Amino acid sequence: MSALLEVEGLNVHLPVDGSLRRVLHDVSFTLEAGKALGLVGESGSGKSMTVRTIARLLPQGAKVDGHIRFDGTDVFDLRSEALRRYRSGDVSMIFQDPRSHTNPVRRIGDFLTEAMRINGKVPAREASRRAIDLLAEVGIHDGERRMRQYPHELSGGLLQRVMIAASVAVRPRLILADEPTTALDVTTQAEVMGILGRLQREYGMAMLFITHDLELAAASCDETIVLYAGGIVERQQSKRLHDDPLHPYTAALVQARPDIDHTTGRLPAIPGNPTSAYEAPDGCAFAPRCRFAQDRCRQAFPPLLTIDGIGASRCLRTDELRGTLLAGATTEEVTQ
Amino acid sequence: MSAPLLQVEGLTKSFGRGQFESLVVDGVGFELHAGGSLGIVGESGSGKTTTARMLIGLERPTAGRITLDGEDHTHPARSVKALRARGRQIQIVFQDPYTSLDRRQRIGDCLAEVLRVHFRLGRAEVGARVRELGQLVGLDERQLRALPKALSGGQRQRVAIARALAADPKIVILDEAVSALDVSIQAQILNLLADIRERKGVSYLFISHDLAVIRQITDHTIVMRHGKVVEAGPTAQVLDNPTHPYTRLLRDSVPRADWTPGAHAATEPQEQAR
Structure with missing residues (x-):
């Protein structure tokens, strides 16, 4: 079976103050229909740039090399009507802040039925019946009342459910979810993730799920990609990521995060600051902060090495370091 | 106790x-x-x-x-x-280091201001205390002379912590x-x-x-x-x-490995519309 989404050798530069700055560096991955992939x-x-590039939402003047194929068609070849169909029917986006992506002076009902009425040419009455069903699907059972309300009358969690309902209304084949739960409380996050995961499986939609939270990605996606300075450093099955990371950066992230089950004397923090793609040095972007870095790491941009049956890692020392990345740096554990 | x-x-x-x-x-x-x-x-x-x-x-x-x-x-x-x-x-450090610092005030001046409000110190003493505070939170001389816009989020939060500690x-x-x-x-x-x-x-x-x-x-x-x-x-x-x-x-x-999100939560949110 061929992949639903294929991203190949994607390099993106954005114009900043008259010069082009690199934001993505050689990003390649595939996503099969019905699967959830974490970024x-x-x-x-x-x-976010990866997702925006896939949705063709880059600003004017952006320079893009590489290919993005959706169901075999190159997304950059899409023009006018075909691009519109791609954005309105094939992929849909869920954003971090639902409040800034809804029109404050339109009712929830207008927001939910707009796409159906315009793209699907569904009559108003039928569209609003479907919208109420959709709201029920996302756990909002007093849909009729909610349809007449305005966004400010709903809490963040409820409004994010409405966003999810709107984005699955057209039954897209790919959902691009950009930190959909970051602005929500933990209990609300759990509810929203439960709903999103269930709909994604039931409707057989593929999902690209962006988050800064490694544990959240691991808990809700089949596979996870870890990005650093605009490039992929690791791709692996989510459930293995935490216990057997392939790249030193992933291992460092896993260790730097405090654990809810015990206290560590000192957290093994990663020295220095995260770099962006255009500031990254030649060679491995993580090398300046990496405790395993050697001279050869600083010489050339390392290739993404595939490890059969496991995943991929952009580290020259992957083979020799595998299984040892989590050892050593952990300071003595102190139990309270 | x-x-x-x-x-x-x-x-x-x-x-x-x-x-x-x-x-x-x-x-x-x-x-x-x-x-x-x-x-x-x-x-x-x-x-x-x-x-x-x-x-x-x-x-x-x-x-x-x-x-x-x-x-x-x-x-x-x-x-x-x-x-x-x-x-x-008692002092406080806020969540957002982007809105809690004066963007026209240099980091060192921001710390010096707190010192002058709370303690009677000479110019040299203030300077020495500012450097000491900088050292405590990991900000170097160059960063102390900078404006907030030159600092990253983490560095700004170090400034906010130093500012809170300035009053001892x-x-x-x-x-x-x-x-x-x-x-x-x-x-x-x-x-x-x-x-x-x-x-x-x-x-x-x-x-x-x-x-x-x-x-x-x-x-x-x-x-x-x-x-x-x-x-x-x-x-x-x-x-x-x-x-x-x-x-x-x-x-x-x-979130954790064997997570079933939302399993414990009610399907209908308890909150009422605002």
């Missing part, structure tokens, strides 16, 4:  | 009147001992930030009592002198102070806070929604919901053996 990284790592 | 440094009893705050009255903090009580670290856990609207604002005198409590080091702090200070004296006892307070309130930071930077700041507490004996009141961070940085924890304390105790005990259903719900909502 994890710190700020400036290129997670 | 000695008398607590900070004692809060029956603290209550309501906003609005009549039918619009809403009880935001409802009879909250806790104690913080010298050198201790107390966590306040809760979701948005639980009243944790309002509690912090009452402690530093930004809000006037409707009822209840705040005692700090034997003095009554329930009502805001009446004179500038008293206000400054309180400033030397007994208590620092950290209101979601590491929530906006990337994981790798968050670990650096958590280590820094642990070092400072060890070296200076300062106490922390650490407000957060992140249970893993609470586990790392606090000894005792209170869990707040709808303005009330629903559970209190040593942090390890509260997190490992929660007795209140809400604490258990919070714990179960944290």
